[in-house]
Amino acid sequence: MANYRRRRWRESMTVRLDLNGLLATAVGEDGLGPGDIAALEPELVRVREDICARRAAGRLAFAELPRQDVQPVLEAAAAVRGRFDTLVVFGIGGSALGARALDAALGGAATGMRLVVVDSIDPHAFGPLLDQLDLRRTLFNVISKSGETAETMAHFLIVRDRLLRELGAVDYKQHLVVTTDGEQGAMRQIVNDEGVRALAIPAGVGGRFSVLTPVGLFPAAAAGFDVEAILAGAAWVDERGAAAAGTLADPVLALGGLLWLFAARRHKPVVVLMAYCDHLAAVGDWFCQLWAESLGKAIDLAGRTVEWGQTPVRALGAADQHSQLQLFVEGPRDKIILFLRVEDHGDAIDIPAAYQDLESVGYLGGHSLGELLNAEQRATELALAKQGRPSATLALPVLNAFTLGQVLYLFEMATVVTGALAGIDPFGQPGVEEGKRLAYGLMGRPGFEAKRQEVEAFLARKDPRFVV
Numbered sequence: 056m057a058n059y060r061r062r063r064w065r066e067s068m069t070v071r072l073d074l075n076g077l078l079a080t081a082v083g084e085d086g087l088g089p090g091d092i093a094a095l096e097p098e099l100v101r102v103r104e105d106i107c108a109r110r111a112a113g114r115l116a117f118a119e120l121p122r123q124d125v126q127p128v129l130e131a132a133a134a135v136r137g138r139f140d141t142l143v144v145f146g147i148g149g150s151a152l153g154a155r156a157l158d159a160a161l162g163g164a165a166t167g168m169r170l171v172v173v174d175s176i177d178p179h180a181f182g183p184l185l186d187q188l189d190l191r192r193t194l195f196n197v198i199s200k201s202g203e204t205a206e207t208m209a210h211f212l213i214v215r216d217r218l219l220r221e222l223g224a225v226d227y228k229q230h231l232v233v234t235t236d237g238e239q240g241a242m243r244q245i246v247n248d249e250g251v252r253a254l255a256i257p258a259g260v261g262g263r264f265s266v267l268t269p270v271g272l273f274p275a276a277a278a279g280f281d282v283e284a285i286l287a288g289a290a291w292v293d294e295r296g297a298a299a300a301g302t303l304a305d306p307v308l309a310l311g312g313l314l315w316l317f318a319a320r321r322h323k324p325v326v327v328l329m330a331y332c333d334h335l336a337a338v339g340d341w342f343c344q345l346w347a348e349s350l351g352k353a354i355d356l357a358g359r360t361v362e363w364g365q366t367p368v369r370a371l372g373a374a375d376q377h378s379q380l381q382l383f384v385e386g387p388r389d390k391i392i393l394f395l396r397v398e399d400h401g402d403a404i405d406i407p408a409a410y411q412d413l414e415s416v417g418y419l420g421g422h423s424l425g426e427l428l429n430a431e432q433r434a435t436e437l438a439l440a441k442q443g444r445p446s447a448t449l450a451l452p453v454l455n456a457f458t459l460g461q462v463l464y465l466f467e468m469a470t471v472v473t474g475a476l477a478g479i480d481p482f483g484q485p486g487v488e489e490g491k492r493l494a495y496g497l498m499g500r501p502g503f504e505a506k507r508q509e510v511e512a513f514l515a516r517k518d519p520r521f522v523v
């Protein structure tokens with residue numbers, strides 16, 4: 056029986072949210088007192104009811120993913136494992152960052168294919184990458200919900216051409232798996248017309264909320280990660296929420312609610328996600344996209360201009376203690392810090408005892424690197440608190456598929472909570488669209504001629520005196 060089926064194991068693997076560093080008792084006047092928390096609770100009750108209603112009506116499709124039937128993804132991965140050494144994922148934004156976060160976090164446990172997630176169209180990055188691939192042993196997973204994103208389509212066209220030339224019109228298809236909308240888009244049309252293997256992104260699940268769909272799970276399964284444990288971790292977050300005694304005992308409501316409160320009521324327009332674990336750095340990138348693209352919105356649900364958002368910043372301990380921390384401790388009081396901490400880093404690397412006569416070096420001997428890393432995190436937490444800078448800590452007992460599933464789903468659900476409290480729609484990204492249209496115009500896409508003219512007029516207005 057898998058570990059995660061045992062309740063006691065799940066409890067021992069629970070990711071805990073420590074909110075102490077947000078309290079006035081820890082950080083003084085910027086922190087929360089009992090009155091602030093009491094005032095937040097009815098708002099969280101309202102949000103909990105709203106989310107329950109949306110889920111019951113099937114309007115929060117990503118929230119049901121933890122209980123999906125994952126068999127088709129496992130079968131698709133099993134069908135390709137052993138035939139290829141490398142899986143190259145082509146996608147961007149929500150179609151890349153989830154797979155990259157899973158790979159970075161769980162890569163150490165890989166028993167399957169090597170994953171390479173490609174979201175760069177910089178020719179200096181892409182050219183050398185292609186050149187070093189053995190195409191005969193490489194599978195390409197083209198991921199695009201819309202099926203038309205320029206960067207991903209460019210990657211697809213380049214690789215398709217190389218595959219056709221190297222393998223021929225029959226075999227090239229064996230090296231492609233397309234993950235796209237089940238019904239619509241250019242990629243779906245190509246898949247249908249050419250009979251390329253495809254996986255469907257469930258209806259109603261947008262890019263940055265899609266890590267628990269085939270977008271993230273197929274690459275994860277191909278790499279040999281335990282995708283059922285990832286989903287079980289996500290389901291555990293829901294289970295804990297359902298059993299929570301009060302709103303703040305539910306980590307989803309607590310995290311989303313408090314981040315909203317600090318952004319909206321305490322002038323903390325910046326949230327720093329600071330991971331003390333290199334393997335979680337890519338979760339930081341994934342979180343930044345989720346938080347920025349979901350919550351940065353001009354218009355609220357009532358149609359008013361609000362220009363809401365909280366700017367996410369990624370930091371990595373302990374390295375960023377020696378670069379960004381000075382700003383966090385002494386710069387503008389506009390930030391809330393969210394630590395990601397791993398209690399047990401596993402594979403202990405001990406620091407050998409030596410130079411006992413040199414106190415500034417000798418004290419390290421006998422400790423492990425993981426101990427040092429965690430001591431640095433605690434020290435940073437307190438150093439911030441002493442300057443009145445609020446922080447919270449998300450602590451993973453260990454980093455594994457189950458705890459990672461909790462972290463990802465917790466952030467996704469917290470995003471919905473924060474969006475609901477801010478009165479904005481966390482889905483959709485209208486602000487990104489105009490840039491896409493202008494780029495289409497410049498690249499000559501039919502129907503976007505006016506956009507090209509707009510860019511040309513914009514360039515013509517540039518005053519050369521101010522290009523120095």
Ligand code: PA5
Binds near residue numbers: 261
């Ligand atoms: O979160 C989002 O919706 C975006 O970041 C998209 O994932 C990104 O723009 C890529 O879109 P697509 O999957 O349609 O290629």
